[in-house]
Amino acid sequence: MDLKQLNSVSPLRVFEDSINGGLGKGNLGVIVSKKGVGKTACLVHIATDKLFKGEHVIHVSFSGNVEHVINWYKEVYREIVDNNSLDDANEVYEQILSNRVVMNFSQEQVAIEKVLASLEALISHGAFSADAVLFDGFKLTIASEDDIAKIKEFAKRMNIEVWFAVSPVRPDVVFDEYGVPNTLEKYFPLIDVLVALKFNEKADKVNMTVVRAHGENVPKPAKVALNPKTMLIAEHN
Amino acid sequence: MTHDLLGMRNIGISAHIDSGKTTLSERILYYCNKIHAIHEVRGKDGVGATMDSMELERERGITIASAATNVMWKGHEINVIDTPGHVDFTIEVERSLRVLDGAILVLCSVGGVQSQSITVDRQMKRYHVPRIAFVNKCDRTGANPYRVKDQLIEKLGLNAVMMEIPIGLEDKLEGVVDLVNMKALYFDAGPSGDGVREEEIPAHLLDEATEKREELLDAVSMCSGNDALMEAMLEENVPVELLKECIRRATINLELCPVFMGSAYKNKGIQPLLDGVIDYLPNPTDVENRGLDLDNNEKEVVLESREDAKPVVLAFKLEDGQYGQLTYIRVYQGRIKKGDTLYNTRSKKKFLVGRLVKMHASTMEDISEAGCGEIAALFGIDCASGDTFCDPSLNYSMTSMFVPNPVISLAITPVDKKAADNMAKALNRFTKEDPTFQTYVDPESNQTIIKGMGELHLDVYIERMKREYKAEVTVGQPEVAYREAISQRADFNYTHKKQTGGSGQYARVAGYIEPTVSENPDEPAPDYVFVDEVKGGAIPTEYIPSCDKGFQTAVKKGSQLGFPVIGVKVCVNDGAWHPVDSSDMAFQTAALNAFREAYEKAKPVILEPIMKVEVEGPSEFQGNIFGSINQRRGMIISSTEDNNQCTVIAEVPLAEMFGYSTVLRSLTQGKAEFTMEVAKYGRVPMGVAEELKKKYEEKKKNQK
Numbered sequence: 001m002d003l004k005q006l007n008s009v010s011p012l013r014v015f016e017d018s019i020n021g022g023l024g025k026g027n028l029g030v031i032v033s034k035k036g037v038g039k040t041a042c043l044v045h046i047a048t049d050k051l052f053k054g055e056h057v058i059h060v061s062f063s064g065n066v067e068h069v070i071n072w073y074k075e076v077y078r079e080i081v082d083n084n085s086l087d088d089a090n091e092v093y094e095q096i097l098s099n100r101v102v103m104n105f106s107q108e109q110v111a112i113e114k115v116l117a118s119l120e121a122l123i124s125h126g127a128f129s130a131d132a133v134l135f136d137g138f139k140l141t142i143a144s145e146d147d148i149a150k151i152k153e154f155a156k157r158m159n160i161e162v163w164f165a166v167s168p169v170r171p172d173v174v175f176d177e178y179g180v181p182n183t184l185e186k187y188f189p190l191i192d193v194l195v196a197l198k199f200n201e202k203a204d205k206v207n208m209t210v211v212r213a214h215g216e217n218v219p220k221p222a223k224v225a226l227n228p229k230t231m232l233i234a235e236h237n
Numbered sequence: 238m239t240h241d242l243l244g245m246r247n248i249g250i251s252a253h254i255d256s257g258k259t260t261l262s263e264r265i266l267y268y269c270n271k272i273h274a275i276h277e278v279r280g281k282d283g284v285g286a287t288m289d290s291m292e293l294e295r296e297r298g299i300t301i302a303s304a305a306t307n308v309m310w311k312g313h314e315i316n317v318i319d320t321p322g323h324v325d326f327t328i329e330v331e332r333s334l335r336v337l338d339g340a341i342l343v344l345c346s347v348g349g350v351q352s353q354s355i356t357v358d359r360q361m362k363r364y365h366v367p368r369i370a371f372v373n374k375c376d377r378t379g380a381n382p383y384r385v386k387d388q389l390i391e392k393l394g395l396n397a398v399m400m401e402i403p404i405g406l407e408d409k410l411e412g413v414v415d416l417v418n419m420k421a422l423y424f425d426a427g428p429s430g431d432g433v434r435e436e437e438i439p440a441h442l443l444d445e446a447t448e449k450r451e452e453l454l455d456a457v458s459m460c461s462g463n464d465a466l467m468e469a470m471l472e473e474n475v476p477v478e479l480l481k482e483c484i485r486r487a488t489i490n491l492e493l494c495p496v497f498m499g500s501a502y503k504n505k506g507i508q509p510l511l512d513g514v515i516d517y518l519p520n521p522t523d524v525e526n527r528g529l530d531l532d533n534n535e536k537e538v539v540l541e542s543r544e545d546a547k548p549v550v551l552a553f554k555l556e557d558g559q560y561g562q563l564t565y566i567r568v569y570q571g572r573i574k575k576g577d578t579l580y581n582t583r584s585k586k587k588f589l590v591g592r593l594v595k596m597h598a599s600t601m602e603d604i605s606e607a608g609c610g611e612i613a614a615l616f617g618i619d620c621a622s623g624d625t626f627c628d629p630s631l632n633y634s635m636t637s638m639f640v641p642n643p644v645i646s647l648a649i650t651p652v653d654k655k656a657a658d659n660m661a662k663a664l665n666r667f668t669k670e671d672p673t674f675q676t677y678v679d680p681e682s683n684q685t686i687i688k689g690m691g692e693l694h695l696d697v698y699i700e701r702m703k704r705e706y707k708a709e710v711t712v713g714q715p716e717v718a719y720r721e722a723i724s725q726r727a728d729f730n731y732t733h734k735k736q737t738g739g740s741g742q743y744a745r746v747a748g749y750i751e752p753t754v755s756e757n758p759d760e761p762a763p764d765y766v767f768v769d770e771v772k773g774g775a776i777p778t779e780y781i782p783s784c785d786k787g788f789q790t791a792v793k794k795g796s797q798l799g800f801p802v803i804g805v806k807v808c809v810n811d812g813a814w815h816p817v818d819s820s821d822m823a824f825q826t827a828a829l830n831a832f833r834e835a836y837e838k839a840k841p842v843i844l845e846p847i848m849k850v851e852v853e854g855p856s857e858f859q860g861n862i863f864g865s866i867n868q869r870r871g872m873i874i875s876s877t878e879d880n881n882q883c884t885v886i887a888e889v890p891l892a893e894m895f896g897y898s899t900v901l902r903s904l905t906q907g908k909a910e911f912t913m914e915v916a917k918y919g920r921v922p923m924g925v926a927e928e929l930k931k932k933y934e935e936k937k938k939n940q941k
Contacts, residue, residue, distance in 0.1 A: 065391050066875040066886070090755075094919075102875035110878070118859060118878060126863030126873055 003052060003092060006084050011224050011235045012049040018222040019193045019213045025131070026156040027214075028148070028190060029163045030140065033179055033197035038206055039165040040136055041231035042197065044076045046163060047134050051096040055131035058119060059102045062110075062137040069102050069136075079230050101128060112147040116154050123158060132161040140166045141173070141183040148190045178209040178219055188212065197226065204228050242542060243520050244313040245610050247567070249333050249366075251357040252343035257373045261343060261501040262306075262317060268431070268507055269308035269315070305554075305565055305596045305612050310511045316612040334360055335635075336553045336567040336612065339489075339518030340368045341510070346380035346498070350388040352851035352886075352912045358393045365524075367489050369513050370395075372498040375403055376410045376505070379880065382498045395494040398456040399449050400484075400513065401506070403498055404442065413498060413506050414438050416450045417480055424505045433508050454480070460487035481516050488517045489524075521610025526569050528625070528633040531582060538633065540570040542609050547628035548573050551635045552615075555622045555670045564615045565596070566607075569635070571628065574606040579626040582634050584619075592616040621669060643675055643688035644846040644891055644915050647695060648713035650684060659708035660685070667698055674698060682940060688718065691913070692895065717846060717892045719929070720918050721795030721802045723839035726751035731831035732813070733823055743818035744827035746776065746784055747811040750835045753804045761917065765792055766806040776812035780824040784809050787828025796833060797841055797926075798933045803918070807832070843926045846891040849916035852901065854909025856883045861904040869893035870922070888916055 007013075016022040023029040033039045047057045061069050077096075081089045101122060105115060122128050133155075140148070155162045168181040175181050179198030188194075194212040199205075206226035211219050227234040252258045308315050318333040334340070340361055344354060361368055370389060372382040382403060389397035401413040404421060412423040412434075421442075423434040438446050454475065458467045463483040469475045487493035497513055499506015522542040528549060529535040540549055548571035556563045573579065577590045594601040594614050607613040620626075625634045651657035664676045664687070674695075675688045689695045692715060702708040730747040748770070755762040767785045776784065788807045795802040809828075850871070852862050856878055862885050866873055871889035878884075894913065901909055921929065 066877060067392075070875070097874075098872045101873045104875060104877040106877060106879040114856075114878070118856075118876065118883075121860035122863050122873065122876065125860035125867070127867045128863075128873065 001084055002087050006080075006086055007049075007052055009084070010049055010052075011233050012046065014223045014235055015208075015233055018208075018210050018220075018224065019195070020216070023161050023163070023193050024214075025159045025161050027161060027192035028152055028155060029161070029193040029195070030166055030184070030191050031163065031195050031197065032166045032168075032181065032184060033206075034175070034199075035167045037179075037197045037199050038226050038231035039167065039197060040072060041076065042226060042233060043134050043136055043163060043165040044072045045080075045232050047100070047132070048073065048076050048080065048096075050132055051099055052092075054099070056099045056129055057101075057132045057134060058122065058128070058130050059100065060115065060119070060133060060135045060138070061102065061104050062106075063104070066102050066104050069104070073100065076232065079232060101126075112143070112150055116150065119154070120158070130158070130160050132163065134163045134165070136165045138164055138166065139169050140164055140187070141168045141181060142170070145187065145190070148187055152190055178211055179207075180211055195222065206231075208233075242522050242544075242608070242610050244515075245316070245520055246313060246514055246518055247316045247318075247336065247338045247521065247610065247612060248514055248518055249318045249337040249340040250343060251334075251340060251361075252354065256343045256345045256348070256351075256354075257501050258343050261341075261371065261373060261507070264501050264504060264507045265315075265317060265511065266306065266308060268511065269310050305614075307595050307612070310515060313515050315511075315514060318612075333553070334364045334366055336551060337364075337366055338521055338524045338610075339514070340366050341514070342368045342370045342494075344370060344372050344385050344389075345377075346372045346375045346382050346385055347377050348853075349385045350392045351853065355392065356914065358395075365491065367491055367517075367519055368494060369488065369510075369517055370397060370494055370496045371506075371510055372496060373501055375406055375498050376408060376500040376503045378407050380406045380410075382406075382496070386496050389494060389496065396456060396460075396487075396492060397494045397496050398453050400453070400495045400497055401509065402442065402446055402449050404439065410500060410503065410505060413509065414442055414446045415509060416446060416453050417484075418477060419446065419450065422506075422509060424499075424508070457483050457487055457493065460492040461490065462486055485517045489519045526635075528569070528635050531632040531634055535634075540633075542570065544572050544609050546571040546609075547631055548577070548579065548626075549628075549631065549633050549635075550579065550626040552618070552620050552622055552624045552626065555620070561617050562619070563594075564618045564620060565612065566615055566626070567612050568607050568609050570609060572606055572608040578629060580629040580631070581620055581624050581626055582632055583621070583624045586619075587629055588618060590615065591618075622672065641673060641690065641915065642718075643673055643690060644718050645691060645695065645715055646686050646688040646718060647715045648679070648682070648684040648686055649699065649710040650713070652709045652711060656708045656710065659706040660702060660710060663698075663702045663706040663708050667701070684713070690915075715895055717890075719798050719800040719921070720844040721797050721800055722804045722842055722844050722920075723750060723752055723802070723836065724842050725840050727835040727839035729831040729835035730811075731827055731834055733827035733830060735823075736818075741818040742820065742823040742826070743813075743815040744780070744820075744823035745813035746809055746824065746827045746831045748807065748809040748831075750805055750807050750832065750839055753806045762804050764803045764805075765789065768806065768808040770808055770810040771812060772810070775814075776809065776824070777814060777819075780814065780819065780821065781809070783821045783824035784812075784828040787825035788832055790825070791829045791832035791836075795841065796836060797843055797930055800843075802836070802841075803844070843921040843929060844918040845921050847888050847916050847919040848891050848894055848913040850887050850889045850894070850911055850913040852885045852887070852909055852911040854883065854905050856881045858905040858909055859883045859885070862901075862909060865897075865900060865904055869897070870925075888919075889913075890919070890921075891915075 031039050031042055047059060050057050059069060077093060086092060103118060119133060123130050151162060168183055173181040173183050179196040191212060192214055196209045196211050198207050200207050205228045208222035208225055209219055210222050224233050224235055250258045250262055305316060305318050308317060318337060344350060372385045375382060386397050386399055389395045401415055403410060404412045404414060412421060414421050419438060421436045421438045454470055457463060458470055466479060466483045469479055484495060488495060495513060495517055497510045501507060526540045527537045528540055530538050549569045550566045550573060551569060552564045552566050554565035573590055575590055575593055578587055579590060580587050593604050593607060595604050596614050627633050651660045667674050668676055673690050677686055679686050687695055699712060702710060726749055728749045732745040733742060735742040753762040753766050767788060769781050792802040792805055854862060866887045866889060869889050870893050871887045873885060873887045876883060876885045901911060
């Protein structure tokens with residue numbers, strides 16, 4: 001199939017539907033789970049879907065290893081392409097690559113101002129018209145509310161969508177039935193979309209719950225889940 | 238002279254630019270009593286470092302040719318190859334790695350694992366070279382050997398373990414704690430740290446040393462074959478000899494990378510590093526070397542590191558000095574003596590071993606024989622680098638070495654007749670020494686073209702022509718080695734017919750061309766594939782190779798810019814012939830024209846070399862760096878920030894990189910630097926392609 005078809009049948013359309021039509025520019029979205037449930041794969045899938053749509057994305061990581069992030073994208077891309085037998089897969093990959101930049105901050109506690117300044121430098125000096133910024137491994141649960149407000153302000157000003165993939169840092173957190181840690185609650189007013197991932201042992205899959213969607217606070221199961229093998233977003237079979 | 242193979246070490250020193258390789262080599266020579274005073278790379282005494290023997294090297298403070306030198310340390314013979322750090326001279330690094338048994342990977346304690354460290358490490362992996370790391374410049378502000386060790390693990394995937402911990406850092410660097418012997422070592426005896434003072438570990442470092450030693454033991458005991466160590470650990474009694482033996486085995490098996498540290502410039506930590514070379518790097522018998530038996534379908538044969546075996550020798554480097562051609566060799570099997578007859582398996586010629594020498598940077602020492610594992614040099618042998626010399630009864634070739642294609646070319650014109658003669662001599666020598674430096678005369682413009690791996694690479698050769706050969710040349714604009722390719726399938730059906738009395742020419746070939754596809758997405762697609770699908774003898778089998786040949790001629794020069802066409806699959810499935818008028822020539826001509834016919838229909842495109850560029854500089858200039866890449870049609874892949882240093886990795890067309898060093902310097906107050914290497918060939922955007930084609934047409938017109 002071609003790219004247009006691929007985009008139209010993508011499970012991400014169903015996902016967007018679940019969160020009332022996508023996140024939208026200027027907004028903050030959070031994917032939360034315990035460690036090792038699959039939030040990075042999920043985040044990379046969201047980013048790859050944007051790349052398929054011709055959008056520009058910046059992936060921000062704090063892992064200290066750029067290769068690692070790039071390999072995630074490679075794997076997710078191959079998985080999607082193989083599942084859908086996309087035409088000219090190698091060529092499409094070359095094309096979308098130029099719309100992705102990985103920004104990496106090795107310091108454990110780099111100031112958020114620094115991160116935002118770097119992003120702005122890339123967008124303005126590097127003439128990279130980003131549509132979305134995805135933070136992986138940002139310690140949202142212990143960040144100050146002020147920091148989040150700054151990111152929100154940045155998202156509005158630059159007109160970009162911001163996604164976070166978050167795992168709680170403190171060992172004493174309490175998770176609710178959907179997989180949301182209690183340490184996240186105080187940021188609720190700043191978060192536009194909150195999706196929780198929770199491993200369901202019985203069904204051997206990862207459930208996705210839309211906990212908040214644009215001010216609406218009605219936890220409802222998303223119409224998609226994570227495929228336990230590939231960790232990609234998939235429709236329920 | 239000792240010929241104790243077990244005691245011998247052939248090692249290389251490789252690293253990122255300016256990590257201090259040459260400074261380190263200089264210290265090694267000094268402590269091994271090869272030289273009696275230390276000269277700095279850009280020293281005020283004007284002598285320059287001993288290993289940088291070329292005048293030009295001393296002036297620029299970079300090492301160009303790798304000099305081989307031989308030293309003794311505590312009764313062990315060590316052959317040291319000083320390898321160049323600049324990426325343009327990668328071929329030198331590759332070649333020296335081929336002949337080494339082990340290597341010291343030098344890293345800067347501030348810069349850590351930099352782009353070149355990654356390249357060099359990749360090359361070492363390719364040749365399975367065991368390595369120990371030396372974290373240099375621990376006296377610099379911001380030095381952090383612990384971080385460098387973590388990077389070795391993270392970025393290079395090495396199982397790096399600290400063999401030492403520093404006593405003080407930055408300007409307070411005093412010495413190191415040896416974690417194997419659990420002793421503190423100070424280097425303050427004598428004017429250049431000649432003597433090592435061994436003391437008890439200072440109290441404030443004892444806890445850390447104990448902890449790091451535990452880490453070391455854990456890592457070593459996890460490596461294969463080290464069960465004895467595990468047992469000794471359980472009994473809490475680890476003999477030093479056992480530990481050393483286990484570290485050695487793990488290092489040689491490429492399971493472990495011991496990390497040493499110090500400061501070459503401040504003469505700290507060098508002697509323990511030399512001990513490490515002896516203790517942990519392999520001797521020639523520890524490493525299995527393989528050759529290819531040319532008489533037996535290139536079957537791999539394992540070479541025996543025995544002195545009484547028939548000799549097998551590899552020529553890995555040529556140098557044309559004032560005394561004639563010098564050929565650096567490594568003996569892999571047997572031993573060679575003056576007066577022996579050897580056989581060059583490439584040129585198929587026999588020759589006599591004349592003068593045999595051992596090199597010490599630019600001075601040499603005559604020897605009468607060279608044994609297995611040794612590195613020596615021969616005089617007056619006519620050969621190319623990479624040739625294998627054997628006993629006349631053998632026909633082996635050492636594995637062929639990987640030679641990258643040149644990506645940049647420029648025209649040079651001698652200023653007068655005398656310069657022209659000298660230039661010819663110089664080019665003859667340089668091309669023999671360096672396979673990535675190539676030259677030819679462009680038949681259309683009649684100009685001499687030199688090709689190489691980058692601007693600096695060619696710059697250095699032009700400089701050397703002037704200095705060493707007095708060949709003044711004017712230099713043209715650098716040009717990129719473009720490639721052409723097709724983007725879709727196209728059919729051909731071409732009849733070549735000529736009847737002008739006598740026997741004529743007749744041939745028809747039909748089929749199609751299409752882009753080749755790579756089977757493995759990580760590898761580029763093959764350059765040229767020929768498929769014969771002719772049925773029922775439409776083209777007689779004897780003429781099929783003629784077709785192949787004709788197509789191969791055609792792809793050498795595309796019609797858009799005159800550069801080679803790559804990534805084409807040619808399939809011939811039909812044709813016609815004539816019993817009298819068909820010939821080899823006729824089919825070649827038909828194939829050539831058939832290709833041209835199909836090429837135009839196959840939507841041809843132009844490809845250009847895309848460089849992987851890595852820029853490093855202070856974070857405050859990040860915006861400027863992004864901007865400069867953006868202006869060069871570059872694509873930013875990633876940006877990493879650490880300690881107010883940022884590293885930007887991008888892919889930029891080579892054509893846009895000319896003069897980048899000057900631009901970067903002025904954008905960042907000289908605080909940023911960059912390295913680049915060829916990443917791939919990428920499609921030239923439409924607008925640029927049109928420009929190039931227009932220029933090519935004009936050039937062709939002017940020449941007519």
